[in-house]
Amino acid sequence: MVRIQFAIDLHYELNYPGADFVFNIHAAKTASQSIVAENLQISQQVPSTIQTDPVTHARYLRLTAAPGPLHVTYQATVDIDHHIGNPDAINETPVAQLPLSALTYIYPSRYCQSDRLAMLAMSEFGNLPKGYRRVEAIQNWVRRQVTFRGATSSSTTSALDTLTDRVGVCRDFAHLMIAICRALSIPARFTTGIDYGADPALGPTDFHAYVEVYLDKRWYLFDPSGTAIPMGFVRLGTGRDAADVSFATIFGGVVSPPPLISVSALTEAGRPWETPRHRPEALSTDATVDKA
Numbered sequence: 001m002v003r004i005q006f007a008i009d010l011h012y013e014l015n016y017p018g019a020d021f022v023f024n025i026h027a028a029k030t031a032s033q034s035i036v037a038e039n040l041q042i043s044q045q046v047p048s049t050i051q052t053d054p055v056t057h058a059r060y061l062r063l064t065a066a067p068g069p070l071h072v073t074y075q076a077t078v079d080i081d082h083h084i085g086n087p088d089a090i091n092e093t094p095v096a097q098l099p100l101s102a103l104t105y106i107y108p109s110r111y112c113q114s115d116r117l118a119m120l121a122m123s124e125f126g127n128l129p130k131g132y133r134r135v136e137a138i139q140n141w142v143r144r145q146v147t148f149r150g151a152t153s154s155s156t157t158s159a160l161d162t163l164t165d166r167v168g169v170c171r172d173f174a175h176l177m178i179a180i181c182r183a184l185s186i187p188a189r190f191t192t193g194i195d196y197g198a199d200p201a202l203g204p205t206d207f208h209a210y211v212e213v214y215l216d217k218r219w220y221l222f223d224p225s226g227t228a229i230p231m232g233f234v235r236l237g238t239g240r241d242a243a244d245v246s247f248a249t250i251f252g253g254v255v256s257p258p259p260l261i262s263v264s265a266l267t268e269a270g271r272p273w274e275t276p277r278h279r280p281e282a283l284s285t286d287a288t289v290d291k292a
Contacts, residue, residue, distance in 0.1 A: 002265060003036070003273040004234050005077045006194045009260035010248065012070040019065055019252025024192065024237040024245055026050065026059035027076045032285040033235055036077040043071035055101055058237040058245070070254075077266070078234055079273075083218060085282035090132035090216050095185050102214045105187035109240035111158045111175045112190075114182035120163075121183035132282055135181060135213050135222065142177045142224045150203060155242075171209040171242050173224040178211055178241065187214035189238050192245045196232030196263045196276050205261040207247050212238065218284040230283050232265060232276030 008025050027035055029052070040061070042048060048063035061072075095106065108115045124141060128134045145166060152167040159179035162172040174190055181188035188211055195208035208228055212219040221230040237245035247259070267273050 001079055001081045001272045001274065002196075002231060002276050003077065003079050003267075003271075004194070004196055004232065004263060004276075005075075005266055006196075006234060006261065006263040007075040008073065008194075008247075010072040010256070012065070012072075012250075012254045012256045014065055014067050014070055015253035015255075016067045017252075018067050019250055019254055021061075021063050021065060021251075022249040023061040023063075023072065024058060024247050024249075025072075025074045026061060026236065027078045028057045028059060028235045028237065030057045030235070030286055032081050032083065034079045034081075036079055038074070038076035041071075041073045043069065056238045076234075080234065080285060082231065083284040083287070084279075085132075085216075085218070085220070085284065087132040087136065087280075087282045090220070090282055092130040092134070092186055092215055093217070098187060098214070102187040104240065105189045105214065106182050106185050107240075108179075108182065110243050111241035112179040112182060113158060113160050114179045116160060117163075117179050117183045121180045125180070125184060132215055132220065134184075135186060135215065135220075138180050139177055139211075139222045139224045142173055142180070143226050146173055146176065148173070148202070148225055148227060170225040170227060174209045174211050175241055177222065177224040181211075181213055188212070189214075189219070190241045190245060191233075191238045192236045192242075192247065194234040194236070194261065194263050195228035196234075196265050197229035198227055202227055204258075205263055207236075207259070207261070208233070209242065212286065217287060219286040221283045221285065229276045229278055231274075231279060232263075233285075234263075235285060 149167045159175040178188040211222040239245040
């Protein structure tokens, strides 16, 4: 088990007549990720609601802000209890046996054009034994093909663009890996979170995008960018691609600086909390109980 503490600090300057916000900054509540403590502060005295997606467990803060400054801060301490699996014993799930909640993640989406990568996927990975190791091979292939470089993509960059440009940030690596998995009928979803253990040389702590792949009734963690430590991921949201899980969706005119994020791992003598580290095993923080 790991205990992660993090804080998110967001500043906005709103134009007239204000704006509607949908934030995805709260830690998701799952069977494996529990909230020890959390605190939300909103500078404007406006009504707000927090709604939870019953399938992904993502939590969305919704509010309408008035013109002027808006400051939103969220702090949380979470405990994460990972399922540890043997990579050589984890199989792919045939399409006919996929639960309904996983089916949506084998279809093409806005940023993951898996239908246009079918030939590439079959050529590179079609002859590999099916299972966790094949997905791991896809992850490693994406790392070899794409170079991590900040400010090299935009909100419109898709998996096909990344395959052409061969550079990108974490979301671009995730989109490309997801698209290839789906081209092989392997459910894969885009996940956003806070990551402990990223290399400081990459810049200030930021939101992180990674991949969850459905294998043997569980969603297993993969980090195609290779910039972080999966054991230190705090899950915020999951979706088909980045369009589903932006940390802030804004309807109105605003100006804002980049978010300020801090994260730390807590340890204490006599407690079961570990410092996140790279592990050779398969890690999962979410099981699917739906029937096919």
